[in-house]
Amino acid sequence: MTEPIDIRADLYQEIILEHNKKPRNFKVMDHPTHFAEGYNPLCGDHLTVYLKVDPEGTIEDVSFQGSGCAISQASASLMTTSIKGKKVKEAEILFDQFHRLVTCALDPKKDPHQLGKLTIFTNIWHYPARVKCASLSWHAMHGALNKVQKVSTEE
Amino acid sequence: MKTRTAFPIDVIRKDFPNLSVTIHGKPLVYLDNAATTMKPRTVLNALKRFYENENSNIHRGVHHLSQVATEDYEATRDKIRDFTNARHRQEIIFTKGATEAINLVAQSYGRTFLNKGDEIIISHMEHHSNIVPWQMLCQEKRCVLKVAPINDQGELIFAEYEKLLSERTKIVSMVHISNSLGTINPAKDIIAAAHQYKAKVLIDGAQSINHKKIDVQDLDCDFFVFSGHKLFAPTGTGVLYGKLEILDAMPPWQGGGDMIASVTFEKTTYNTLPNRLEAGTPHIAGVIGLGAAIDYVHSIGIDAIEEYEHELLQYGTKALTAIPRLRLIGTARDKAAILSFVLPNVHPHDVGTLVDQDGIAIRTGHHCTMPLMKRFNVPATSRASLSFYNTKQELDKLVASIRRVKEIFP
Numbered sequence: 001m002t003e004p005i006d007i008r009a010d011l012y013q014e015i016i017l018e019h020n021k022k023p024r025n026f027k028v029m030d031h032p033t034h035f036a037e038g039y040n041p042l043c044g045d046h047l048t049v050y051l052k053v054d055p056e057g058t059i060e061d062v063s064f065q066g067s068g069c070a071i072s073q074a075s076a077s078l079m080t081t082s083i084k085g086k087k088v089k090e091a092e093i094l095f096d097q098f099h100r101l102v103t104c105a106l107d108p109k110k111d112p113h114q115l116g117k118l119t120i121f122t123n124i125w126h127y128p129a130r131v132k133c134a135s136l137s138w139h140a141m142h143g144a145l146n147k148v149q150k151v152s153t154e155e
Numbered sequence: 156m157k158t159r160t161a162f163p164i165d166v167i168r169k170d171f172p173n174l175s176v177t178i179h180g181k182p183l184v185y186l187d188n189a190a191t192t193m194k195p196r197t198v199l200n201a202l203k204r205f206y207e208n209e210n211s212n213i214h215r216g217v218h219h220l221s222q223v224a225t226e227d228y229e230a231t232r233d234k235i236r237d238f239t240n241a242r243h244r245q246e247i248i249f250t251k252g253a254t255e256a257i258n259l260v261a262q263s264y265g266r267t268f269l270n271k272g273d274e275i276i277i278s279h280m281e282h283h284s285n286i287v288p289w290q291m292l293c294q295e296k297r298c299v300l301k302v303a304p305i306n307d308q309g310e311l312i313f314a315e316y317e318k319l320l321s322e323r324t325k326i327v328s329m330v331h332i333s334n335s336l337g338t339i340n341p342a343k344d345i346i347a348a349a350h351q352y353k354a355k356v357l358i359d360g361a362q363s364i365n366h367k368k369i370d371v372q373d374l375d376c377d378f379f380v381f382s383g384h385k386l387f388a389p390t391g392t393g394v395l396y397g398k399l400e401i402l403d404a405m406p407p408w409q410g411g412g413d414m415i416a417s418v419t420f421e422k423t424t425y426n427t428l429p430n431r432l433e434a435g436t437p438h439i440a441g442v443i444g445l446g447a448a449i450d451y452v453h454s455i456g457i458d459a460i461e462e463y464e465h466e467l468l469q470y471g472t473k474a475l476t477a478i479p480r481l482r483l484i485g486t487a488r489d490k491a492a493i494l495s496f497v498l499p500n501v502h503p504h505d506v507g508t509l510v511d512q513d514g515i516a517i518r519t520g521h522h523c524t525m526p527l528m529k530r531f532n533v534p535a536t537s538r539a540s541l542s543f544y545n546t547k548q549e550l551d552k553l554v555a556s557i558r559r560v561k562e563i564f565p
């Protein structure tokens with residue numbers, strides 16, 4: 001690798017540590033229209049994502065609950081804050097962009113995107129074992145919207 | 156009797172080329188020996204020698220190289236017979252690992268001799284490889300799997316195990332040393348208790364073969380299994396030891412070359428032991444490497460290894476427990492050099508990634524023992540598993556690194 005790796009700057013940034021400590025929208029939802037479980041058998045990260053979508057296709061509410069490493073918890077928390085109030089279609093576009101970001105297929109400096117502060121995950125591909133932690137909640141959200149109730153990162 | 160100061164750690168470390176690599180610019184501190192061990196140069200040389208000078212198949216050629224290869228391959232069988240103090244060389248069956256050896260027993264012995272309602276006993280601390288093959292057998296033969304409980308220290312509750320034993324018990328299969336906890340089980344007592352009910356006992360020695368002197372006659376186990384790669388030998392090698400009269404009664408579990416005496420389309424007669432249970436071309440070079448690994452262990456002495464590792468364990472236990480709020484998972488009185496731990500507020504996966512930046516390799520996760528993780532109410536642990544080439548300085552580095560983790564996750 002050419003550039004030096006700084007794990008505090010790449011992975012364990014303040015914003016991630018803070019979301020891990022106080023995850024937003026961390027609760028079981030009473031009457032979700034969609035939900036799905038995400039499981040990462042490699043490290044045991046396990047969470048459920050709940051969504052309430054109105055008839056116009058707006059994500060009225062989103063929440064998650066589960067346990068896992070700091071990366072998976074913070075990423076889930078940030079996922080909920082970035083799709084709340086958005087259209088389903090917009091959430092799916094974000095899912096695609098996020099997926100490409102963490103697999104190094106999208107360069108946030110060059111390629112168009114709406115990721116906002118989700119770009120803090122830009123360098124996670126330096127840590128291949130952790131990419132699945134960051135994308136777990138996104139896969140669960142995507143699965144829920146597409147009526148897949150269990151997603152595993154080992155597919 | 157060797158004295159402690161005589162343990163030639165500096166010389167030993169030089170025997171393992173992989174120990175001198177750097178990771179992220181730091182010297183490797185390899186503390187994942189329960190997953191697999193490093194290979195000494197003598198083992199690597201044995202592989203090279205085979206592929207450069209002796210490459211050929213075994214048991215099937217009159218040409219010179221085939222005979223040399225067969226002799227070297229079979230020499231490992233004798234070394235293992237000696238290393239485990241088995242009575243006969245035919246009691247040593249080569250497999251591709253501990254997992255395959257357990258499956259061999261379940262498929263061959265289990266499917267032949269177990270019937271509906273028979274019981275198999277395992278413990279709560281088993282590796283998945285000593286759970287799933289029995290579940291598969293139970294499903295097929297409608298047998299019952301019973302699980303002997305453990306206490307909060309991670310020790311088998313012997314009285315509860317004894318209560319599970321009955322005339323219905325046909326197999327007891329237990330781990331000798333737990334890969335997640337380090338607990339050393341009282342194998343001899345477990346076996347003696349099972350034999351009162353004429354049950355057969357398999358001991359999973361995947362973690363004990365490289366830490367303790369193994370004497371299968373003294374243990375009186377019916378089966379003993381281990382993997383070569385945890386004994387400083389190549390991956391894809393392993394051993395099933397079985398008492399001769401039991402192996403003799405077992406039908407082949409895989410068909411193919413080497414395991415037959417003669418084949419016609421109407422009828423095949425099988426070869427004698429050990430070949431009958433070793434179908435196909437095995438990992439010849441690997442098995443020869445396993446022989447070299449055993450020679451290497453002999454050159455240091457398994458008793459000296461056990462003593463040195465115990466010293467490391469005591470040092471590591473003290474150093475780790477001095478870290479505030481660190482909780483050791485597995486505190487059995489009789490323990491091997493495996494240190495599993497959890498920290499509040501930090502997931503083991505994050506610990507693993509952070510200490511890796513300091514060049515330290517530990518395992519984080521469920522260690523293929525998911526029921527055990529549930530028993531201790533943790534999703535995963537961080538595990539430092541030691542070998543005789545590790546040092547106290549390396550344990551100091553681990554502790555310093557964990558203290559830095561705690562600064563990030565206060």
Ligand SMILES: Cc1ncc(COP(=O)(O)O)c(C=O)c1O
Pocket residue numbers: 189190251252253254255282284285330332333334359361362382523
């Ligand atoms: C206690 C125990 N049993 C069985 C195994 C399986 O060994 P292998 O994967 O080499 O077949 C392991 C390996 O992790 C182990 O630690």
